Amino acid sequence: MSAERALQQLQSLLGSSGLITAAAERTPYEHGPRYGAGQALCVARPADVAQAAELMRLCAAEGVRLIPQGANTGLVGAASPDDSGLQVILSMERIRGVIDIDPVDGVIQAWAGTRLSDLNQALAPHGLCFPIDLGADPSVGGMLAANTGGARLIRYGDVRHNTLGLQALLMQPPGELLEMGNRLHKNNTGPDWKQLFIGTAGSYGIVTQAVLRAHPLPRxxxxxxxxxxxxxxxxxxxxxxxxxxxxxxxxxxxxxxxxxxxxxxxxxxxxxxxxxxxxxxxxxxxxxxxxxxxxxxxxxxxxxxxxxxxxxxxxxxxxxxxxxxxxxxxxISDSVKQEGKIVAFDISVSRSRLPAFRAEALALVERDFAGADVYDFGHWGDGGVHFNLAIAPAAQPQFPAERIEALRTALYDLVVQRYQGSFSAEHGIGPFNQHYYQRYTQPAQRALAARVQPVFDPHCLLGNTRFA
Known part of the structure; x- marks a missing residue:
């Protein structure tokens, strides 16, 4: 790949308003809110799906890796580039807006770059809402890529349960547009292909629009x-x-x-x-x-x-x-950030085992990692726990990178191996959780992923999450 040639072609395709190359202007896209900080070749901001499709064809021909990005609110680095300076961030922020609202069917159709706040602003006059409750304001595409949950999952379910249909661009063949599902609430006509694009961090294709289930506003x-x-x-x-x-x-x-x-x-x-x-x-x-x-x-x-x-x-x-x-x-999250260096865990266990897990996890930290203070909170209704720790400045010399990694592994071993829980309840995999995925996922499951993922991305050009 010639970076210079790729940039020239991207400039020709997207124009000055659609391509960001200056280092200072790239920075907000290159750094995640908690983890993930790299250096991209550029930030591509297509104005519509046709431009995004052409961009994928161009990158496939040049062998350029694409990192899909929505609102960049994810917490596992899935939307951040590596340090190579050769990846292109594909920002969907310009492909945004509500396409249609059908109050009778109770659905809203929106482009991938549309923010959660924009969905609810558009739905409110109809007495409806999209009830995913989060501290951040993610995009539609980002919520689908991470299968977002939130504080009201016990009542409304996660994004997966509230998605009726979606549209995505494929990397194989490059730029092909795939329509999956529609606004029907009942549709049992074979495999539900859209589920492959939900919760997989953009590694199977890039979501461009979605049909989402709306719910009545609480009175x-x-x-x-x-x-x-x-x-x-x-x-x-x-x-x-x-x-x-x-x-x-x-x-x-x-x-x-x-x-x-x-x-x-x-x-x-x-x-x-x-x-x-x-x-x-x-x-x-x-x-x-x-x-x-x-x-x-x-x-x-x-x-x-x-x-x-x-x-x-x-x-x-x-x-x-x-x-x-x-x-x-x-x-809570913003307050705890001010207590010191954050070591955050997004985990889940069976609800019936929450008290026993909490007691054992607190004892583990106190016994083996004194100096790390626990500030836990979370979603008891669905078994999710944000078991977050903060290391005060005075204690940070006692916690080099190796000891923090030992802390993470010890706690994840407790969650997964002893309590049969999940090391990532809501946030997904991404580069930050990749090696934990390898550690805890069954070999048969990884082997299946090794056969499926190349069908969608045979040259590993899409995203930075690997399920094999």
């Missing part, structure tokens, strides 16, 4: 921050909330004392919900799209449920406006 919401008598009592509360509220249970989040304390340290304008802070708290939310009325008042039902459990499972509770309590929850 009633009731939220409480609850202190359980124990973590086991918290599981009983979860089980009972699902039995009592069924689909009205929207979220069931866990927040440790350290995580709450970090928020209060770095957001002094936020009042402490408890004094003293409990060892663990649960953020519980119920919601409904039905209007409150004489025969159905969700707030009253929720209050009655809380009062009923004060005798057995609840020690204390704060009932407040949903936005107030969710502000505490959504502020």
């Amino acid at each position: 009633q919401r009731a939220t409480a921050l609850v202190v359980p008598a124990s973590l086991e009592a918290g599981l009983r509360l979860l089980q009972d909330a699902q039995a009592q509220f069924a689909d009205f249970l929207t979220a069931f989040e866990g927040i440790s004392r350290n995580a709450l304390a970090s928020v209060l340290r770095h957001l002094p304008q936020v009042a402490a919900p408890f004094d003293p802070l409990p060892d663990y708290a649960l953020l519980v939310e119920v919601s409904s799209s039905a209007e409150a009325g004489e025969h159905f008042d969700l707030d009253k039902l929720f209050m009655a449920w809380l009062e009923r459990h004060f005798d057995d499972a609840i020690v204390d509770a704060v009932v407040d406006k949903p936005d107030t309590l969710w502000r505490l929850r959504h502020a």
